[in-house]
Each structure stands twice: as C-alpha cells, then as structure tokens.
Amino acid sequence: MPEKEIKELQAKQETFERQLVQEQHKIQRLENRAAYYEKGDRRKRAHRLITRGAAIESVAPQTKDLSETAFYAFAEQLFALPDTQRLLTEVISNHAGGD
Incomplete structure (x- = not known):
C-alpha cells in the first residue's frame, strides 16, 4: 500500500x-x-x-403526635367521608375554573 x-x-x-x-x-x-x-x-x-x-x-x-401508620389511617378515613369528597371535588372544580 x-x-x-x-x-x-x-x-x-x-x-x-x-x-x-x-x-x-x-x-x-x-x-x-x-x-x-x-x-x-x-x-x-x-x-x-x-x-x-x-x-x-x-x-x-x-x-404531629400520630405515627405514620396512624396518620395514613386518619387521612384515608377523612378522605373517604362523603362530605370530604364533595368538598374536594368542589375545590378542584373551582380551582380549575379560576386559573
């Protein structure tokens, strides 16, 4: 080459x-x-x-005094309530419409 x-x-x-x-x-x-x-x-x-x-x-x-497990149980119960679901849906709807 x-x-x-x-x-x-x-x-x-x-x-x-x-x-x-x-x-x-x-x-x-x-x-x-x-x-x-x-x-x-x-x-x-x-x-x-x-x-x-x-x-x-x-x-x-x-x-603040709840353990993590107790807090999750509380949150699950709170968000399972019909009034909480209705309020959350309403807040989300108002937030989406307001922005």
Missing part, C-alpha cells in the same frame, strides 16, 4: 475518531440534561409534599 494512501487513511481515521468523541460528548450532555430535569421534578414533588404536610400540621397540630 503506498504511503500516500496510508496517510489518507490515517487522516480519515483521526477525523472519524474526533467525530466519535464529539458524538459521545453530545450524548453525555443530553443524559446530563435529562438527569437535571428529572432531579428538578423530584425536588418540586418533595417541596410540594413538605409544604402540604406543614399545612396539615398547621391546621391540625394534633397530627
């Missing part, structure tokens, strides 16, 4: 290797971006859960 062909092939190889590295970096950036957005969603959810839990404790301070 003539030396000229070898140099051309080596140059092509270097070009392809550079392109490969660039594409790998693009993939890494996209993966990083996806992880960032996923992490942001988790943070938003955690913040929402914390603030709503704090609101419940603010309105009903007695709930």
